[in-house]
Amino acid sequence: MNAIECDGLTRHFGNIRAVEKLTLQVPAGSIFALLGSNGAGKTTLLKLILNLLRPSSGQARVLGGDSAKLRADNFQRIGYVAEDVIHPDWMNLSSFLGYHRSLYRSWDSKLESQLRDKFNLPEGIAIKRFSRGMRMKAILLSTLCFRPELLVLDEPFSGLDPQVRDDLIEGILELTAADSPCTVVISSHDIAEIERLADWVGILAHGRIVLAEALTELQFRFRRIEVVGPDVRQQMPDPAPAGWIRAEATTPTLIQFIHTQFNTNTEAELRSMFVNARIQSSQLSLRDIFLATSKSSTSTDGLLT
Amino acid sequence: MLPFRIDFHSGEPVYEQVIYAAKKAILSGVLSPGERFPSVRSLSQELKINPNTAHKVVAALTAEGLLAVHPGVGTVVAPSVPGSAEDRAQVLVQDTERLVVEASRLGLTEEQLLNAVRKHWRKLNPSP
Numbered sequence: 001m002n003a004i005e006c007d008g009l010t011r012h013f014g015n016i017r018a019v020e021k022l023t024l025q026v027p028a029g030s031i032f033a034l035l036g037s038n039g040a041g042k043t044t045l046l047k048l049i050l051n052l053l054r055p056s057s058g059q060a061r062v063l064g065g066d067s068a069k070l071r072a073d074n075f076q077r078i079g080y081v082a083e084d085v086i087h088p089d090w091m092n093l094s095s096f097l098g099y100h101r102s103l104y105r106s107w108d109s110k111l112e113s114q115l116r117d118k119f120n121l122p123e124g125i126a127i128k129r130f131s132r133g134m135r136m137k138a139i140l141l142s143t144l145c146f147r148p149e150l151l152v153l154d155e156p157f158s159g160l161d162p163q164v165r166d167d168l169i170e171g172i173l174e175l176t177a178a179d180s181p182c183t184v185v186i187s188s189h190d191i192a193e194i195e196r197l198a199d200w201v202g203i204l205a206h207g208r209i210v211l212a213e214a215l216t217e218l219q220f221r222f223r224r225i226e227v228v229g230p231d232v233r234q235q236m237p238d239p240a241p242a243g244w245i246r247a248e249a250t251t252p253t254l255i256q257f258i259h260t261q262f263n264t265n266t267e268a269e270l271r272s273m274f275v276n277a278r279i280q281s282s283q284l285s286l287r288d289i290f291l292a293t294s295k296s297s298t299s300t301d302g303l304l305t
Numbered sequence: 306m307l308p309f310r311i312d313f314h315s316g317e318p319v320y321e322q323v324i325y326a327a328k329k330a331i332l333s334g335v336l337s338p339g340e341r342f343p344s345v346r347s348l349s350q351e352l353k354i355n356p357n358t359a360h361k362v363v364a365a366l367t368a369e370g371l372l373a374v375h376p377g378v379g380t381v382v383a384p385s386v387p388g389s390a391e392d393r394a395q396v397l398v399q400d401t402e403r404l405v406v407e408a409s410r411l412g413l414t415e416e417q418l419l420n421a422v423r424k425h426w427r428k429l430n431p432s433p
Contacts, residue, residue, distance in 0.1 A: 170353065197314070
């Protein structure tokens with residue numbers, strides 16, 4: 001079961017191709033991290049999914065229905081957290097939460113008081129006077145409490161101090177630990193935090209999906225390989241085999257590269273390719289995988305900032 | 306509070322890091338047989354990790370016989386943890402491998418490495 005399915009999803013702004021023929025599945029119950037450089041199309045994609053933008057062509061299906069047909073009633077099940085979506089911001093926290101409580105049939109008052117204790121937000125002042133961190137907490141609070149089936153977060157952590165990030169992450173995990181776990185889609189630049197939180201990863205570049213898969217599989221197949229031995233530079237295949245990126249003979253006795261299709265036979269294959277060499281393989285952090293994939297696609301058309 | 310702590314480092318899957326820390330706690334006796342092991346929920350909340358990852362950790366440790374599920378009580382450290390010397394050494398396999406790799410990269414001989422290890426061992430365990 002997928003919570004989100006995009007099929008040929010496309011959105012152009014004039015001649016800028018912000019999202020281009022994008023096909024993607026987000027499994028239900030996953031915490032799906034959407035990574036990409038600035039202008040890769042993350043925010044546009046999320047807005048298409050939520051019917052805040054219309055696709056130029058193609059389709060997104062969200063919780064089983066066409067995203068272009070999402071109505072107010074559907075948003076009883078879908079939460080959206082982004083910096084600029086706090087309304088009404090002239091209210092103080094209690095009135096703000098009271099307002100949201102009145103909108104949602106599934107509002108969980110117990111979760112509300114639990115998260116209010118945890119988030120420790122000021123009660124007496126208008127939300128528009130909140131700091132950025134406090135504002136993000138207030139938005140998250142108003143969203144988590146109706147226990148959405150799908151939670152979409154656009155850059156929730158950027159510019160926040162570590163304590164606030166931890167609070168937000170605990171809040172999100174509060175929702176996913178429930179008996180009927182919700183699907184979470186997070187776009188973020190904070191890859192180290194996302195690596196612990198996510199179990200699925202999608203990488204976006206120039207409006208297209210570079211890869212989308214389970215984090216454990218991704219970290220299995222991407223490996224940093226070192227081949228050490230006499231004269232390995234001379235045995236270096238030219239051109240480098242498919243699936244090797246940034247292959248380089250650093251010294252006559254050392255070849256380094258990132259293998260993107262590592263499997264249980266790879267080490268044996270490498271040993272037969274390089275005579276008398278020692279093969280070392282190590283797993284990559286999500287950050288290194290992201291950097292490796294983004295460096296291999298450097299075209300600049302279709303950028304949207 | 307969890308009975309073990311993890312300084313997450315990048316480069317190794319989060320799952321492996323949690324498994325390693327939990328095994329170390331069990332086999333070194335920080336967690337004794339019969340003692341409650343943290344729930345999936347508290348692992349996820351305290352370590353700020355994906356609940357599916359936390360679930361996989363508990364399932365893997367249970368499958369290995371280190372944890373036992375007691376209906377109504379929760380997950381506890383197995384009454385007779387297979388804590389042979391070999392099992393306990395197994396916990397250090399990663400550290401040992403890293404040490405050996407670094408030593409050979411530096412061009413140390415086996416003897417030089419063992420001497421360095423012995424020196425540290427004696428520092429911590431002075432003979433009477």
